[in-house]
Amino acid sequence: MTDISPLFGRVAIIGIGLIGSSLARALVEYRLAQEVVCADRSAEACAKAMELGIVATATTDLADALEGSELVVLATPVGSFAEVGERIGPHLRPGTIVTDVGSVKQAVLRDVGPHIPAGVHLIPGHPVAGTEHSGPESGFATLFEGRWCILTPPPAANPEAVAKVEEMWRRVGSKVELMEANHHDRVLAITSHLPHLIAYTIVGTASDLEESTQSEVIKFSAGGFRDFTRIAASDPIMWRDIFLNNREAVLEVLQRFTEDLTALQRAIRWGEGQHLQDHFTKTRAIRRGIIDARQA
Amino acid sequence: MTDISPLFGRVAIIGIGLIGSSLARALVEYRLAQEVVCADRSAEACAKAMELGIVATATTDLADALEGSELVVLATPVGSFAEVGERIGPHLRPGTIVTDVGSVKQAVLRDVGPHIPAGVHLIPGHPVAGTEHSGPESGFATLFEGRWCILTPPPAANPEAVAKVEEMWRRVGSKVELMEANHHDRVLAITSHLPHLIAYTIVGTASDLEESTQSEVIKFSAGGFRDFTRIAASDPIMWRDIFLNNREAVLEVLQRFTEDLTALQRAIRWGEGQHLQDHFTKTRAIRRGIIDARQA
Known part of the structure; x- marks a missing residue:
């Protein structure tokens, strides 16, 4: 019909x-x-x-x-x-x-x-x-x-x-x-693969804490952690295969990420408030882009 | 009344x-x-x-x-x-x-x-x-x-x-x-402060990519990245102050996180599929805990 x-x-x-x-x-x-x-x-x-x-x-x-x-x-x-x-x-x-x-x-x-x-x-x-x-x-x-x-x-x-x-x-x-397949793999390495790797990591870090703290981590997860646990609940085999099959692109963005994290870590250690504030302000622009593109 | x-x-x-x-x-x-x-x-x-x-x-x-x-x-x-x-x-x-x-x-x-x-x-x-x-x-x-x-x-x-x-x-x-205040600061370092630091980092990493890739990152952000941008849109001054005022606890969990991330990075580089799969399976338990605690 x-x-x-x-x-x-x-x-x-x-x-x-x-x-x-x-x-x-x-x-x-x-x-x-x-x-x-x-x-x-x-x-x-x-x-x-x-x-x-x-x-x-x-x-x-x-x-x-x-x-x-x-x-x-x-x-x-x-x-x-x-x-x-x-x-x-x-x-x-x-x-x-x-x-x-x-x-x-x-x-x-x-x-x-x-x-x-x-x-x-x-x-x-x-x-x-x-x-x-x-x-x-x-x-x-x-x-x-x-x-x-x-x-x-x-x-x-x-x-x-x-x-x-x-x-x-x-x-x-x-x-x-x-x-192109090559370009796809580079873009998705940053928009999807790295976020998943990081979410899996932080949830793993939390699950290694002593048990009493762990139950509190669950209790107070609404402070940001909860969003990571959702991502880190995705299918383990599927994600194992993604990382093994997009190795170069993932390792490349992971290297950039680690450098950036180390710079922020250093700023925290030395109390460089302006550095932190500048970085945290810069990241708002990307969020606005996502909202403008109606992907939020 | x-x-x-x-x-x-x-x-x-x-x-x-x-x-x-x-x-x-x-x-x-x-x-x-x-x-x-x-x-x-x-x-x-x-x-x-x-x-x-x-x-x-x-x-x-x-x-x-x-x-x-x-x-x-x-x-x-x-x-x-x-x-x-x-x-x-x-x-x-x-x-x-x-x-x-x-x-x-x-x-x-x-x-x-x-x-x-x-x-x-x-x-x-x-x-x-x-x-x-x-x-x-x-x-x-x-x-x-x-x-x-x-x-x-x-x-x-x-x-x-x-x-x-x-x-x-x-x-x-x-x-x-x-x-106790001391215990609060340690628990929140993992449930809230570290997630925010990481979200700020990855969004910053993305914003340093060449402009053409950046617009695609925004376009295809639904693959996981989007959730990070929401967290990384939080108030810059508030977060600057949190990191400067919970320095010890944040640096301590950040160190654990970095070790865990390095271990996963190594597993990806050397193609250790079983290591990845085991880790990705372990993290599901925490998600179940959050769902059971009705915090999801």
Whole structure:
């Protein structure tokens, strides 16, 4: 009864976690696919996906899920991409589009690229969206609404395939930006990877305190710490893989961060009030930029 | 028409910023004072407070505000406490209660304590509440609802004066906890001061990037960075003073944090996935604690 025809026939989602299950829900809700199926190496996750009714079929057999799929979405942790690529390669038929939702993008070209047969289109993507929750039960169809999705197609990518993936993200509510994988990884290292690393660190530091202090840290967490614990509750495997696969860019911004922190530490030690005040004033400008860009 | 009599006659709030103006509003709204007046060294802030109608009178003359006040609340940046203490001392009459809302507590006893005449009760306090906004126009009466307020009365403090300050915070909706000033400063160093220092640092690091990258950092800030910018938009003078006045405790937790960050940095450099995963899993427990304590 809608005049918008589905973008895809069958869509296979590989890995039915928070992002995979959210996309599955959105594809169904916005009628962007005739059928959505999923594969997950966890039989439990498959059963959950079926129980939730978010896919037509769920299987632990990759080949079954790929059969007849026009679009394949990799939504497993980035560290599994080399293996998943190797296993899906032989089952991909010409014309199929393969995309992903990983938080690092050079690694996709490196790990999945070599397994993509001629005539199959690899269009890597990264929806900048998520929550601190994991698993198929945590997903929801509106997760991508108003959020950015960054696509990093290689220079020789098929323009029609790029346009189709772009259209899919737009129809689930996202704003789409195209950039080079290398540039993506540098930008996200500062906007996402470093913040997560720091949040994981400080929460770890707190959890090493003696137990009595720890319970007070929890009690009085509203002073700023609480925001870090939310970030540091994100999926451990996903984040392990992000850091291992964006090593250079993360180490580079981490070095800058450490230098800056050391300078502030020195200012505190020597009582350099003006230095602190100047720094704390400067950072307000970035916040204003975010509010102006309606990203707050 | 209420059967709860006001706790105080006249209350003087010194410094009518976010916290001072919120408390002024709450004291009026919950009828905890017969009259609320304020003093602020900024004539502009005084005019704003009058325009907003949150105080009966606003003055730049400290002595005027103290005249006849049963309770005096210091709500200026902590770095001004020594000077403010010196100036209010001669005008305090026996029986007056002096409290504050500063984020560090040993410094209050050190800087204000010596100026308090015999028979005047100094009961330092810290409402663990706030937003990233500053100034009298940013306050609101419900700011303290459901939040903790920590009181750090010295051992010899008058129990009735402590009870009255405690009662005031309870009636504006807070939960109250008593602890030693020294312990307060150590706990808050990790739950609030270190998170702010780190947020200020990372936002500063981002603002030093070349301009093209900076606009993308703003654009894609939803990946974690955004939460840091909110924290790093807090009042620069207030935070300068907190770091200068809780130097030892901040430097101590900062040292622990830096060691932990260096260990994670090393794990990333050498590809030690298991180390990263173990750390990222451990931090989830603290988040669960916060959710269980209903502080999330």
